Every structure is written in C-alpha cells, then in structure tokens.
Amino acid sequence: EDQVTQSPEALRLQEGESSSLNCSYTVSGLRGLFWYRQDPGKGPEFLFTLYSAGEEKEKERLKATLTKKESFLHITAPKPEDSATYLCAVRSNSGYALNFGKGTSLLVTP
C-alpha cells in the first residue's frame, strides 16, 4: 500500500530564512511525485511533478528534488506570501489515483 509522510506538520519561518519540507514515500513503482500548494479555503494548486530519482524542478523561490525514498521542497528566502499548506502526493504505476500526505503548514512572518 502506498504511503506518504510529510514533515514537519507545521513550520514557522522568518522572512528570508530558507528551509526545506520533507516528503517520505513508499510506493510499488513510482509513476510520479506531486507537490501542491493550498491556501485557506481554496483547492490545491499544482506546483511540480517529479518522475525519477535525481530530478529537480524550480519555480521562483521553490525547488523540488527527488530521491528513491523521499522528496524535498526547498524554500529559498521565503516571503509572507509563501505562507500556505504544502501537499505531497504519489501515484503508482498500477493506479490512477494520487495518494496524499497530510501536508506541511508553512507560516512566513515579516
């Protein structure tokens, strides 16, 4: 059974203080690992898809990396507008659905 564990559950950063969010996973054949951002009262917004170990993707202050067991979402010099819940999900080769972790709630203070 696919499992996705995100850590920490919550993270508070000062503006400009870089950090990383972790997503550990077990899946029988990885079809893709997905990162989403979710603002309060909104639906998840797609950020990245990673398909194989060693792959990296960047978007503004965010950089996602992937190994065979985990993915990191690095946030460089965050701003208050980066405050949100970040969700990680995996899809296995044998299934259609995404299996989500519980998310990391990020708060960036000025």
Add this chain to the structure above:
Amino acid sequence: NAGVTQTPKFQVLKTGQSMTLQCAQDMNHEYMSWYRQDPGMGLRLIHYSVGAGITDQGEVPNGYNVSRSTTEDFPLRLLSAAPSQTSVYFCASRPTGGNTDTQYFGPGTRLTVL
C-alpha cells in the same frame, strides 16, 4: 477555460437528507475524481472515473454514489447524509494520455451535516 468548477460552495444539511455536489470541467479530461479533506487526515479519495460510463471506488466510498454520463460532469451524491460526512469536498480532473499527469482541483464544497 473555467477549469474545474464546483457547486455549491457551502451547504448545510440535516441528518438523513440527500443532496448532490456538482462538478464540471471544460478541459476534456478523461479522469475525474472526488476527495474529501478533514483536519489531520489529508485528502482521501472517495470515487473516481476514467471516462464516461466508467466509475470506481476509492479509499472512502461508503455513503457516496457517483455516475459519469458525460466527459464534462461528475456529480457526487449523498443519499442519506450523516454527521461523519461533514467535510470539505474537492473535485479534480486530469488527462489520462499524453505526457502530463497534472491533476487540477476545483475550489471545493464545504458541507456541514447537523
């Protein structure tokens, strides 16, 4: 494109009432799915569909019915609402072919069952 739309945005029901949550997408996506999101539980899959006329159960299907008569629409039916179904419901869609797995989510329906 409007993307994935959901109605209503908010709904309050009494125990035992029935209702349908609407979901529509205008991207011609074959795959559509319904999730519920509860505090501390993350997003959990209720039902999904890989095309018109084809549906299947997800992780938490009990108490919910779905049908897919068109590519665009994927309604979720609660036949007899229970307080345990109080949650935020998200519909999502993505194409099943091609080089992308990107799944797009709707804005959600917040349901309270009293």
